[in-house]
Amino acid sequence: MYSQHTNILAALAEVVNGAEANQLMEKVITDTSLTQATIYFKYYVHQAVAKVGLGDRYLNLLDDWRDQLANGLTTWAEISDYNNSRSDCHAWGSSPNVELFRIVLGIDSDGPGFQKVSVRPHLARFHRQEGKSHIPTEKFL
Numbered sequence: 001m002y003s004q005h006t007n008i009l010a011a012l013a014e015v016v017n018g019a020e021a022n023q024l025m026e027k028v029i030t031d032t033s034l035t036q037a038t039i040y041f042k043y044y045v046h047q048a049v050a051k052v053g054l055g056d057r058y059l060n061l062l063d064d065w066r067d068q069l070a071n072g073l074t075t076w077a078e079i080s081d082y083n084n085s086r087s088d089c090h091a092w093g094s095s096p097n098v099e100l101f102r103i104v105l106g107i108d109s110d111g112p113g114f115q116k117v118s119v120r121p122h123l124a125r126f127h128r129q130e131g132k133s134h135i136p137t138e139k140f141l
Contacts, residue, residue, distance in 0.1 A: 003035035005026050011048040021052040029054075029061060038079050039064055040092035043099075050103045055122030058103045065096055093102060105131045 007028045011021045024047055028034065037045050042064065049057055064080045076093025102108045104119035123129055 004037045008044050008048045011052055025052045043095040046099050050111055055103050056124040059124050093122055105129055
């Protein structure tokens, strides 16, 4: 059995780099014979996709969330098969709330405490996006 999980971690840990990492993640997100990541692990899928340069694909990877919204859920189920989920209020499913800023708008910390900020948007099919991220201007102890 092969899974998305190990391959994702290889990309995040930079065991593979460059074009090889890009090809690996392309396979990870398209090969349905791989054991698929659950909602909580999809955070790592999305981070790896962005890391290897496929961030424009992020919005296409949100089907689990779209399905849950279409079926009337207002908070996220524990697993993609929400009909068999033990709970439908898991915080780990809320990663798109932060990923829309970090991946789509590309606003992320590039240093401790947001002392430096990077802006690398992945606009995908959009020509323009707007958003705000509150970046602390004071240092916290």
